[in-house]
Amino acid sequence: MLTPALSNHGSYRGRFAPSPSGPLHFGSLVAALGSFLAAKSQQGKWLVRIENIDTPRVVPGADSDILHTLEAYGLHWDETVVYQSQRHALYQDVLNALQNQGLVYACQCTRKEIKQRGGFYDNHCRALHLPFAGNALRLRQNFPVDTFKDQIQGQVHIPTNIAQEDYIIKRRDGLYAYQLVVVLDDIDQQITHVVRGADLLEPTARQLGLFEQLKHPAPQYAHLPLVVTEPGLKLSKQNHAPAIDRCDPIPATLAALRFLGLSPPKDLDSLAIEDILKWAIASFSLQKISKLTEKPLSDAY
Numbered sequence: 001m002l003t004p005a006l007s008n009h010g011s012y013r014g015r016f017a018p019s020p021s022g023p024l025h026f027g028s029l030v031a032a033l034g035s036f037l038a039a040k041s042q043q044g045k046w047l048v049r050i051e052n053i054d055t056p057r058v059v060p061g062a063d064s065d066i067l068h069t070l071e072a073y074g075l076h077w078d079e080t081v082v083y084q085s086q087r088h089a090l091y092q093d094v095l096n097a098l099q100n101q102g103l104v105y106a107c108q109c110t111r112k113e114i115k116q117r118g119g120f121y122d123n124h125c126r127a128l129h130l131p132f133a134g135n136a137l138r139l140r141q142n143f144p145v146d147t148f149k150d151q152i153q154g155q156v157h158i159p160t161n162i163a164q165e166d167y168i169i170k171r172r173d174g175l176y177a178y179q180l181v182v183v184l185d186d187i188d189q190q191i192t193h194v195v196r197g198a199d200l201l202e203p204t205a206r207q208l209g210l211f212e213q214l215k216h217p218a219p220q221y222a223h224l225p226l227v228v229t230e231p232g233l234k235l236s237k238q239n240h241a242p243a244i245d246r247c248d249p250i251p252a253t254l255a256a257l258r259f260l261g262l263s264p265p266k267d268l269d270s271l272a273i274e275d276i277l278k279w280a281i282a283s284f285s286l287q288k289i290s291k292l293t294e295k296p297l298s299d300a301y
Helices: 026-040 062-072 088-100 111-116 178-188 198-213 250-259 266-270 273-283
Strands: 013-016 045-050 104-107 136-139 147-150 154-157 167-170 193-197 220-224 226-230 294-296
Touching: 013 026, 013 193, 026 045, 026 193, 026 220, 026 226, 026 250, 026 273, 045 062, 088 104, 088 167, 088 178, 147 198, 147 220, 154 198, 167 178, 178 198, 193 198, 198 220, 250 266, 250 273, 266 273
Parallel strands: 013 045, 193 220, 226 294
Antiparallel strands: 104 136, 136 167, 147 154
């Protein structure tokens, strides 16, 4: 069952939630370091969650590699690492509750069909009363969010078609959808602040609506600029971004600090990684981070 709702005025609880689809790259480091520094600069806790709900994308051993890399970079987490694959009972309990409230329906629309109808799901299957077996399950969007305040990006506006869309919470293949599980995990772990990449700005609107649907306070969100090699092309595992060096973490750490708007002094590279992070925690502020949704890798090096 979900834990009681927490007020966002309580202790700071942040998290880093990588998917184990490959090793950490520089873009991952920026997200990890940004969330870590935001938590520690507020004397808060920093949790790590392995988001392995999308099993076809999971690379064997990647979770262990990610955790060892974080440790090598001095990014030590508080509390036990959570794995989404071990939390199916929680997800199904909430899904059952939503079904019992009449908020879930089956959808047989394919991506191709949705694209042919304009690219946005138009709630086509709402009234068809299709069987749940073999179909995707969608949540009725009773709490559309078309604007929200981000701690870095400022006022964010979401297209109406996206805000009002009934979205999938369990896939046709039986896997729980990210939009559902990320909210349930944040509630269960009592997360108060989420610092992550700007590629998740639009999904945030859906997540805010789900928090409201579940009558839980939402975290405060801060979306970092994405690291791009050229406009629109972000560093990612899908684009075969190289893994960061676990044996020599200092150069990449200093580059990530620069990307986050800090100005490390020249002699900082002679210190141990733990001392570099102490300097970074004392110097960090969300206000120093660029309000762009993407920045070139060359800004860091």
